[in-house]
Amino acid sequence: MTETIPAITEIIRRCTSFLITTHESPDGDAIGSSLGLASFLRAIGKDVCVHYKDPVPDLYAFLPGSDAVCAHIPGRDFDAAFVLDIGERRRAGEEFCSFSRCGTVINLDHHLTCETFGDVNLIDCQAAATGVLVHRVMAHYGYAVDRQTALCLYVSIITDTGSFRYSNANREAFSIAGEMIEAGVNAWDVAEQLYENQPQKRLELLARCLPTLEVFAGGQAASVTVTLDMYAVTGADADLTDGFVNYPRSIRGVEVAIFYRQLSENRWKVGFRSKGKVNVAAFSRAMGGGGHHNAAGCTIDGTLDEVRDTVRAIVESSL
Ligand SMILES: [Mn+2]
Numbered sequence: 001m002t003e004t005i006p007a008i009t010e011i012i013r014r015c016t017s018f019l020i021t022t023h024e025s026p027d028g029d030a031i032g033s034s035l036g037l038a039s040f041l042r043a044i045g046k047d048v049c050v051h052y053k054d055p056v057p058d059l060y061a062f063l064p065g066s067d068a069v070c071a072h073i074p075g076r077d078f079d080a081a082f083v084l085d086i087g088e089r090r091r092a093g094e095e096f097c098s099f100s101r102c103g104t105v106i107n108l109d110h111h112l113t114c115e116t117f118g119d120v121n122l123i124d125c126q127a128a129a130t131g132v133l134v135h136r137v138m139a140h141y142g143y144a145v146d147r148q149t150a151l152c153l154y155v156s157i158i159t160d161t162g163s164f165r166y167s168n169a170n171r172e173a174f175s176i177a178g179e180m181i182e183a184g185v186n187a188w189d190v191a192e193q194l195y196e197n198q199p200q201k202r203l204e205l206l207a208r209c210l211p212t213l214e215v216f217a218g219g220q221a222a223s224v225t226v227t228l229d230m231y232a233v234t235g236a237d238a239d240l241t242d243g244f245v246n247y248p249r250s251i252r253g254v255e256v257a258i259f260y261r262q263l264s265e266n267r268w269k270v271g272f273r274s275k276g277k278v279n280v281a282a283f284s285r286a287m288g289g290g291g292h293h294n295a296a297g298c299t300i301d302g303t304l305d306e307v308r309d310t311v312r313a314i315v316e317s318s319l
Contacts, residue, residue: 004122009141011104011120015079017047019102022084022130023091024053028159028194030085031056033108033130035065036152037082040138043146049074053093057239062193063155064148073099080104083118085130087111108133112292128173131156135176147184154180154190163191167276201236208234209244215251216312217319222248223258223311225304228265249273256280256315260307263299268307271297278319286314 020038022030030052038048042065051073056066073095081102086092086109107118110127127133131153138145145153157177161169164177181187205226212225226241241261249257255278259271270287272280274294281296287310289298300307 004120005137005140007120008106008122008137011080011106012041012044012046012137012141015046015103017078017080018049019073019078019081019099020048020050020084021081021092021096022052023086024093026052026054026056026060028060029129029131029156031060031063031066032152032154032156032159033084033134034082035063035069036131036149036156037084037108037134037137038065039146039149039152040134040141040143043149044141044143049078051096053095059194059197060155063152065152075101077101078103080106082106082108084108084134085110087114089115089117108137126170128168128170129156129160131160132172132176145179145183150180150183150185151190154185155194158190159194163195199236199240201234202240204234205230205236205240206244206247209241210247213248214308215248215254217256217316219251219253220319221256221258221312221315222251222254223260223308224248225260225262227262227304245271245273249275256283256319258311258315260304260311262304266301266303268300268302268304269297270300270307270311271295282318283311283314287311 018041020034022034034050038050041048050069052069056069060066078101083092090097105118107121108130109123110125110130112125114123122133135153154177157173161173208230209224209226215222224244224247231237238261245257245259248254255275257273261269263269272283274280276294279293281291281293284291284296284298287298287300289296291297
């Protein structure tokens with residue numbers, strides 16, 4: 001892997017035009033790492049097109065370059081393509097997957113199970129965020145980071161480490177963040193953009209969600225629920241439920257948090273979060289879903305009571 005980075009910087013020197021993409025429903029790392037890479041490549045005079053399958057959420061519209069992301073890939077040749085934070089290639093969307101004029105494909109990722117579909121693959125699950133890998137490439141290239149690029153990389157790291165709270169918040173993550181602050185990023189400005197900028201509707205939805213709290217399994221599991229009725233009353237939508245599951249998880253003694261989100265009359269998305277001791281991927285797999293040790297989910301058909309009974313039985317039997 002150590003020889004991978006020189007191979008990538010060599011491609012950057014040799015090539016002129018770059019396509020950059022990331023996964024569907026892009027999150028802070030997907031957006032921060034891809035816009036940070038785009039900002040760096042533009043700063044050294046390259047021709048760059050960033051394509052996402054889905055639009056940039058409003059929350060990240062403050063990032064430089066977010067307004068230039070293309071919903072469609074221009075019909076022309078690129079010398080090279082960077083695919084970031086993807087896990088699985090198909091998550092880039094059909095348009096990218098069927099696009100053949102990419103040139104050399106470079107895959108930068110930190111998912112444990114990332115597919116090695118690139119001509120060059122820089123995959124390191126020790127990296128706190130894909131933005132860290134972008135930083136390693138830039139550092140090897142010898143680029144002294146500018147403020148715009150720094151802002152993007154800082155956001156990629158702060159979001160993927162849960163503001164430096166998760167177990168992936170290692171020395172390298174803090175060190176790069178420190179460097180980004182030195183490059184002119186203001187930590188409070190970023191925090192204000194990301195966390196002090198909620199639509200009122202989200203709080204109104206949360207106010208209806210929290211009374212559904214149920215604690216069970218002797219205090220080791222807790223759930224909250226959002227129904228279609230709650231969206232109708234508040235005018236909020238599913239996008240605004242991000243993070244709701246952290247409330248039941250935050251209770252002292254709770255090891256497993258569950259979030260029931262109604263998709264249609266008799267269909268529910270069930271999200272699981274663990275504090276670390278319990279592998280919630282086992283629960284979701286038992287119900288036809290997937291995920292990771294600390295975060296997993298599945299979709300279940302039935303009334304809320306039926307779905308809750310099924311989930312509680314599985315969780316209670318293993319706690
Ligand atoms: Mn990531």
